[in-house]
Amino acid sequence: MGKYQVEKSIAEINEKIKSGKAVVVTAEEMVKIVKSEGEVKAAKKVDVVTTGTFGPMCSSGAIFNFGHSTPKIKASKVLMNDVPAYAGLAAVDVFLGVAESTFDDPLNKIYPGKFSYGGGHVIEDLVAGKEIELVTEAYGTDCYPHKGFKKSMRLEDFPYAMLTNPRNAYQNYNVGVNLGDKTIYTYMGVLRPKLQNANYSSAGVLAPLFNDPYFKTIGLGTRIFLGGGVGYVTWYGTQHNPKPVRGDKGVPSVPAGTLSVMGELKGMSPKYLVGLSLLGYGCSMAVGLGIPIPILNEEMAHHTSIADEEIIAQIVDYSEDYPQATGKVLGTTNYAALKSGTIVLDGKEIQTVPLSSFVKAREIAELLKGWIEKGDFLLTESQVLLPSEK
Amino acid sequence: MKKKIVLHFSKAIWDKPIIYRLIKKFDLVVNIQKANVLPKQESFMVLELDGDNGVITKGLDFLIECGVRIDPIEQRIKRDEDRCTHCGACTAICPTGSLYIKDRSTMEVVFDSQLCSGCELCVPVCPPHAMEIHIY
Ligand code: SF4
Ligand code: SF4
Numbered sequence: 001m002g003k004y005q006v007e008k009s010i011a012e013i014n015e016k017i018k019s020g021k022a023v024v025v026t027a028e029e030m031v032k033i034v035k036s037e038g039e040v041k042a043a044k045k046v047d048v049v050t051t052g053t054f055g056p057m058c059s060s061g062a063i064f065n066f067g068h069s070t071p072k073i074k075a076s077k078v079l080m081n082d083v084p085a086y087a088g089l090a091a092v093d094v095f096l097g098v099a100e101s102t103f104d105d106p107l108n109k110i111y112p113g114k115f116s117y118g119g120g121h122v123i124e125d126l127v128a129g130k131e132i133e134l135v136t137e138a139y140g141t142d143c144y145p146h147k148g149f150k151k152s153m154r155l156e157d158f159p160y161a162m163l164t165n166p167r168n169a170y171q172n173y174n175v176g177v178n179l180g181d182k183t184i185y186t187y188m189g190v191l192r193p194k195l196q197n198a199n200y201s202s203a204g205v206l207a208p209l210f211n212d213p214y215f216k217t218i219g220l221g222t223r224i225f226l227g228g229g230v231g232y233v234t235w236y237g238t239q240h241n242p243k244p245v246r247g248d249k250g251v252p253s254v255p256a257g258t259l260s261v262m263g264e265l266k267g268m269s270p271k272y273l274v275g276l277s278l279l280g281y282g283c284s285m286a287v288g289l290g291i292p293i294p295i296l297n298e299e300m301a302h303h304t305s306i307a308d309e310e311i312i313a314q315i316v317d318y319s320e321d322y323p324q325a326t327g328k329v330l331g332t333t334n335y336a337a338l339k340s341g342t343i344v345l346d347g348k349e350i351q352t353v354p355l356s357s358f359v360k361a362r363e364i365a366e367l368l369k370g371w372i373e374k375g376d377f378l379l380t381e382s383q384v385l386l387p388s389e390k
Numbered sequence: 391m392k393k394k395i396v397l398h399f400s401k402a403i404w405d406k407p408i409i410y411r412l413i414k415k416f417d418l419v420v421n422i423q424k425a426n427v428l429p430k431q432e433s434f435m436v437l438e439l440d441g442d443n444g445v446i447t448k449g450l451d452f453l454i455e456c457g458v459r460i461d462p463i464e465q466r467i468k469r470d471e472d473r474c475t476h477c478g479a480c481t482a483i484c485p486t487g488s489l490y491i492k493d494r495s496t497m498e499v500v501f502d503s504q505l506c507s508g509c510e511l512c513v514p515v516c517p518p519h520a521m522e523i524h525i526y
Binding site for chain 1: 473475476477478479481482483491494496497498514515517518519
């Protein structure tokens with residue numbers, strides 16, 4: 001007899017998926033199931049819980065190999081639709097970041113800057129099947145003499161195109177407010193003066209990393225829904241904090257875990273990779289990401305039963321405290337309150353504003369559920385689990 | 391007070407100095423934001439008028455007398471439904487409540503164009519550029 005009353009392996013769950021017998025529910029549905037049937041029964045019944053999130057994820061980008069020209073080239077400067085890509089890699093490899101604007105963007109010189117087009121838009125255009133213009137420049141070497149070329153390319157023309165995101169799916173995030181007396185333009189959206197709005201960016205109940213807060217199943221090699229296609233967790237992401245302050249069911253109440261992910265751009269969709277312009281802040285891209293959580297035992301049923309009212313987030317002032325790194329927190333709230341439309345801080349009612357789309361998060365969790373039910377998507381066993389502490 | 395309007399000029403009046411007379415007669419501050427005026431063709435112009443409310447009304451009457459068809463700009467803000475991700479960012483700034491979350495269980499962002507004043511604040515704020523100014 002093991003540690004748990006219910007014990008399933010990923011291999012067993014995959015067998016059920018293949019025979020069309022796996023029970024798959026979304027993280028929203030799981031809340032109700034655990035509430036009415038309890039953790040043990042829920043763990044017996046449910047095999048996989050699907051999650052989803054869709055929001056601006058600035059630490060995203062893609063690695064491209066654009067193929068050799070004749071004569072060959074070692075590109076040192078590369079523009080994709082006027083957006084600079086980092087060319088300090090091998091001869092015809094580049095990395096295009098979503099937060100990069102076109103080389104001639106006025107940025108914040110005309111404040112607040114519009115940031116009309118950037119790396120995220122290029123990626124969206126490519127997955128939408130549009131043609132982009134590639135401009136290369138080189139100093140020329142004996143083996144790679146070409147000095148540069150201009151070429152129109154579609155996604156299928158790139159021998160290699162890999163979405164490679166060093167930080168996605170932040171496990172919890174701040175709620176941004178503005179204590180100052182003028183409107184500010186931040187990566188948390190427009191914050192009107194004197195606490196007129198409170199902006200948040202998490203799918204709450206559906207967010208992948210709230211449903212496996214200790215990374216018991218998510219790790220290196222976990223197969224995921226990424227940008228409308230299939231991707232993998234490659235390791236923990238930048239700024240990953242394995243030991244955050246935790247609340248109910250081990251869920252962090254501060255920005256905590258993050259994931260590094262990758263997946264073939266070919267096969268992704270412009271519905272789930274959307275180029276963004278954040279007024280006064282910069283370019284970005286909304287990434288759709290969903291992770292299947294295998295219900296291996298009642299402990300995973302416990303974790304996936306987390307509800308919006310149990311997830312705490314901290315309220316931070318972005319006029320002074322955040323930019324000046326004072327570390328001050330104005331108060332806390334929870335996702336049920338945030339989704340209700342108003343929160344109360346120091347007796348003042350504040351309008352809440354989401355920045356990540358719950359509509360799309362739900363769509364992703366449902367899509368992933370459908371893929372698994374149909375047997376099109378099998379779970380992978382994580383090869384190495386990510387750092388996490390109680 | 392500022393008011394933004396779209397003026398349509400028929401083929402018959404495209405070459406009349408109507409805007410000149412509008413400025414001279416009513417002493418309004420006129421800002422031409424967009425114009426497409428071509429010889430002997432249907433033409434349009436987007437104007438921002440600044441001045442006293444009563445004077446603006448008189449100016450508008452004058453334009454109608456001259457045969458200009460006037461559309462208020464507020465009917466010109468449209469949402470590209472395919473591009474809207476229902477993120478909610480616009481609900482922070484829409485002053486009229488035209489963009490709002492109606493149903494807190496679906497979290498869908500509704501655009502009620504009936505309430506829209508055409509202030510255009512949402513246009514640069516909407517991250518995926520779903521809010522557009524349509525001028526015909
Ligand atoms: S900001 Fe734009 S994309 Fe987001 S809900 Fe509003 S209209 Fe839709
Ligand atoms: S134009 Fe102004 S009033 Fe109309 S939807 Fe946009 S922000 Fe709201």
